[in-house]
Amino acid sequence: MAVDTAFNMAPVATPFFFYMLSGIMLIGGILVITRKNPVHSALALITVLLAQAAIYLMLYAPFVAGVQIILYAGGIMVLFLFVIMLVNIDRAAKERTFNSQWLVGIVAATALGGLFVAVYTKGNNIFPEHALSVIENDNTQKVATMLYGQYMFAFEIASLLLLVAIIGAVVMAKKRI
Amino acid sequence: MGHDLMGQLVQYIQSYLSSDQTPGAAGNMFWVLVYILAVFVGLSIAVIAMNWLERKILAHMQVRLGPMRVGPHGLLQPIADAIKLLLKEDIIPAEADVAIFWVAPFMVVLAAFTVFIVVPFGPTHAVTDMNIGILFMLGVSSLSVLGIVMAGWASNSHYPLIGALRSSAQMVSYEVAMGLAVVSAIVMTSLNASGTGTLSMIGIVQAQQEQGVWFIFKFFPLGLIAFFIFAVAMVAETNRAPFDLAEAESELTAGFHTEYSGFRWSLFFLAEYSAMIAVSSIAVTLWLGGWLRPFPNLLSGSTWDLIFSLFPGVTFLFLAAMCFFNAVRMPKHPFFRIQTIGLAGFGVVLGLIGLVMLVPAVRIRVQDIFWFAAKVATFMYLYIWYRGTFPRYRFDQLMQMGWKVLLPMGLGVLILTATAGLWPSIQHSIWHP
């Protein structure tokens, strides 16, 4: 392997970063579902979300990565942490972590996993390999053109949905309506 | 084979010097690491200088002298503070959540330092130029809210919890106003010849260069109002006076970092000043023209270019002259001999840096960085000025101002800016339906 290909342009050490990030995501995911303290789970989920944003950057989707960091890690997780602080009581710490049907749950998840494995091994040749070599510098502009052009209706519906969610959350968390 | 490797390494290092991109865009890992190291070192020096400047300037505004004993005119005070903090006992409160207690300061420091990879000190002087530069900066600086909430929760005590909740509520509220002001500046970038705007930080400054006007003066007074909204929101975002109810000493006994001592507290302190420099960099890039020198179009021509390029060297020589002046005015007592020599030596170092910056080869390379740093330094001085001047806002007044004053103002400025930008084509379609 010549030295200059190691110093070559564009994606640097893609397999290393992919395996490192996917390792972080999987370990974080396992920590989310197994920790007793919900604040630890929230911290692990923040790690998963940030690693996910890095994987979006690897997939050449910088705008989605930015939205993920701002909305998910910087917005939704703050909401989760606030609510955890409000409902965290000592009695919860003494209860069992997993419920009584945990074995059935594991069996169902294993069945689902088997289904995934079957789909991905049998249907492997329906994913053709175009190696896209263009590094998009105008990803944001393309997303904006599509979002305000072809998907304008969905955009307006999403804003209406957010309005409904705001009103719903405020009404449900109020003490006296 | 060994020579071949060295030769290729040297060629790899030198191949970047002739390109006109940032090292991240050019894919050159060595220079990326050099730039990251330079940003890290520069930021540390800036935080240390900010510590000294804050105490001295605040003291002079309050008609007193500030630290004068530790070094000549207190110049070694930040170093003494750092040594004291490193040597302090590391206390963890009983029944505190140890994992979260450890992670919280690192989260805040991570958020404060990661934003600096897209801050543009010059057209090629950034670590990288992301397509989503400003979005990345706003997003990563909102991660510090998580660190503050975790710090308050993990301390297992009343004052930090209330302080953390208030702090994070304030930061989240003013992020909305900041975002709207930023969007109205981004709208202005799309009014150049090619018709598409950009979110990349270097692209925003280049749009100001193309349109020939700093965005603070564009569509007067809309750019000014947007800048004002951002300037107020950024002070509230970094929990500084007059919005520092959550961490002021007289209110909540230092808020969310009450239970942190020693090195962990210094991490919060470092992160606070780095966040101040980061949001000032956003304000400078978006509205004040980034690395562009003042009056690029009005006072153009090679003589004015020459005069403006002398500013860095002259500034350092002026600082050196002030050092010598104060060294002469030191008391003529044997106890002060070392301090006088130290101050004179510091003046000599500054003078040498100034002379190096007058050399033409260095002059043309360093003036972008100098103008950017000078503008950010103006913002730092404004931060200290606000702290010495304004009384503190009460928390409900603070939240009311964020949601009921700045948010409608931001929306109004955004709509008016977009209308003003599209006014030619609106006019055209009115008269030629």
Next chain:
Amino acid sequence: MEAMLHITTLHYLVLGAALFLLGVIGVLTRRNVVIVLMSIELILNAVNLNLVAFSRLWGGVHGQIFAIFVITDAAAEAAVGLGILIAFFRNKETVNIDEVHLLKW
């Protein structure tokens, strides 16, 4: 080994499937409502990963726009879900999901 070194779309899909499975296990086996909601966020993230991976494969940005909408809807759903949780907690003083059984036969 060489097949593992070249990262194809299938790698991202398998990662998404693994995250999805972890989320499903979390939803099915945990008792704390907040953890269940966080596992739902894991599931939504896995779906987003699939969408963006396919958007990269086929070259347009449609998958990324769908992913942005999914993130927006996840925010709305988390807000409403946590509102319901707070209202429920105010009544029953517990966050155990097994206690939500008033309508059981």
